[in-house]
Amino acid sequence: MVSRTQKVLWGVVGAFLVFGLGAYGGKVGGSERGSFTMNYPAQGKECGGPSPRELTGLVSIGVDGAGVIKRTLQPSELEITSHVVTNVGTTARSISFETSGFPDNTQYHSRDTSWNPATRTIERLIPPGDSVDFGMNLSFPKPLPDEPVLVDGSVVIRDARTNERLSELPIKVVRSGVAGVKGECCE
Amino acid sequence: MSSGARPLTTNRLKRLGGYALGLVLFYAPFALFIKLVAMLTPASPAGTSVSDVHTACLRMPLGWLVQPWMWPSLGGSPISWLPILVLPLGAVLAGPLFCGWLCPAGALPEYLGRLVPDRFKFDFKGRVEIVPLRYGFFVGFLFAPFVSTSICCSFCNFTHMQNIVSAVTGDVSGLLFFTSMGVLAATMWIVPLGLFTKGGRGWCLFLCPAGTTMALSAALTQRFGGLWRVRAEPRTCAHCGGCADVCPMRAIDVDPEEGTRIEPHLCISCLDCVSACPSGSIKYGRKS
Numbered sequence: 001m002v003s004r005t006q007k008v009l010w011g012v013v014g015a016f017l018v019f020g021l022g023a024y025g026g027k028v029g030g031s032e033r034g035s036f037t038m039n040y041p042a043q044g045k046e047c048g049g050p051s052p053r054e055l056t057g058l059v060s061i062g063v064d065g066a067g068v069i070k071r072t073l074q075p076s077e078l079e080i081t082s083h084v085v086t087n088v089g090t091t092a093r094s095i096s097f098e099t100s101g102f103p104d105n106t107q108y109h110s111r112d113t114s115w116n117p118a119t120r121t122i123e124r125l126i127p128p129g130d131s132v133d134f135g136m137n138l139s140f141p142k143p144l145p146d147e148p149v150l151v152d153g154s155v156v157i158r159d160a161r162t163n164e165r166l167s168e169l170p171i172k173v174v175r176s177g178v179a180g181v182k183g184e185c186c187e
Numbered sequence: 188m189s190s191g192a193r194p195l196t197t198n199r200l201k202r203l204g205g206y207a208l209g210l211v212l213f214y215a216p217f218a219l220f221i222k223l224v225a226m227l228t229p230a231s232p233a234g235t236s237v238s239d240v241h242t243a244c245l246r247m248p249l250g251w252l253v254q255p256w257m258w259p260s261l262g263g264s265p266i267s268w269l270p271i272l273v274l275p276l277g278a279v280l281a282g283p284l285f286c287g288w289l290c291p292a293g294a295l296p297e298y299l300g301r302l303v304p305d306r307f308k309f310d311f312k313g314r315v316e317i318v319p320l321r322y323g324f325f326v327g328f329l330f331a332p333f334v335s336t337s338i339c340c341s342f343c344n345f346t347h348m349q350n351i352v353s354a355v356t357g358d359v360s361g362l363l364f365f366t367s368m369g370v371l372a373a374t375m376w377i378v379p380l381g382l383f384t385k386g387g388r389g390w391c392l393f394l395c396p397a398g399t400t401m402a403l404s405a406a407l408t409q410r411f412g413g414l415w416r417v418r419a420e421p422r423t424c425a426h427c428g429g430c431a432d433v434c435p436m437r438a439i440d441v442d443p444e445e446g447t448r449i450e451p452h453l454c455i456s457c458l459d460c461v462s463a464c465p466s467g468s469i470k471y472g473r474k475s
Contacts, residue, residue, distance in 0.1 A: 018324055077363075
């Protein structure tokens with residue numbers, strides 16, 4: 001018969017295993033996969049950041065902090081995504097994503113059904129308050145270039161119909177320094 | 188009680204049909220349930236044009252329960268009530284049928300695990316206090332964002348299931364990029380906690396907060412009349428142990444003196460035990 005104390009101890013073990021997993025994920029996650037939030041129309045810090053509650057106006061990913069599994073299996077690939085690109089305005093808009101500073105072989109994607117990959121446009125009208133996802137897949141040379149800044153780029157959101165500039169979020173990928181993006185995209 | 192000793196294989200095939208239905212209801216490119224919710228509630232997150240298992244996330248809303256700053260998201264998103272209200276309520280009424288009959292992410296390692304002989308598998312029952320560990324993991328899941336970092340998205344088997352379904356249906360993008368936590372989660376889900384765990388549902392036993400919530404709901408209300416549960420009938424039980432052997436959740440203890448006991452905090456109402464019982468002593472139905 002297992003005592004109540006033993007049961008509590010098993011429970012504590014379970015909780016601390018999760019805390020340990022979380023600590024590991026928090027340590028390596030931000031270096032292995034970039035996540036960000038982006039708002040439009042917006043300026044400065046309100047444009048976005050690492051999470052909905054961390055609108056820093058900048059996203060910085062330090063790839064040298066990647067975990068051993070990532071470094072072994074896929075050291076030169078990086079995905080940077082957001083599923084909270086949100087229309088914070090009052091007008092429904094079709095938006096296009098303009099990028100600069102990313103490697104030429106970068107692939108851009110969205111799961112939105114009205115995504116046009118050729119023009120990087122969400123062609124439907126996105127209602128106020130609604131969010132879409134947008135991401136990019138980056139491939140760097142192997143081994144990673146011995147440069148402190150691998151990417152110094154930005155994502156600009158424009159109104160696809162008027163070409164009005166609605167928002168801009170700088171994104172940096174660096175080889176050293178502190179990761180500015182935590183492992184979680186949703187909380 | 189209702190009765191019925193269906194052959195085990197037939198029950199497992201029926202469950203397989205249920206899991207196929209689960210795929211069609213929750214996973215892209217089908218996601219019919221999510222599309223239906225989107226039609227009914229166009230202003231909610233389900234009303235976005237993205238419809239996959241993440242739209243009806245079964246993990247995040249549970250975590251949000253202890254994060255007051257996320258409560259507005261719950262209020263504005265009817266589909267987030269699925270794991271915190273709809274599925275637990277269903278479990279109260281009829282047991283965790285979602286786990287036993289509709290969740291492909293739980294079923295995949297269980298069914299794959301049948302390819303591995305039992306002698307190569309680890310049986311957690313008797314070696315580990317499964318129920319306290321399960322709830323410990325659940326508490327850890329809820330409070331990890333405060334103590335370390337949330338494992339909600341980074342350690343998710345539903346994501347991997349969606350990636351597999353997407354790959355099978357032509358979209359391999361989900362398999363192109365790895366993270367250490369993602370690889371760790373996928374490996375644990377399928378290999379040690381699946382293929383090499385007796386019953387094949389090690390992930391469900393310990394690491395699924397949605398399943399734990401349903402099990403808790405079912406367990407706390409099992410004594411009430413009128414609710415459907417898997418129940419053992421001590422008078423006719425021959426204590427053969429057949430039910431315990433086939434239970435994927437290791438939820439059944441057979442003791443000739445104390446009788447056959449079904450652990451309500453683990454049972455997923457899959458009814459494999461009902462089908463395997465030669466004397467019809469395990470039944471699924473209302474309390475008599």
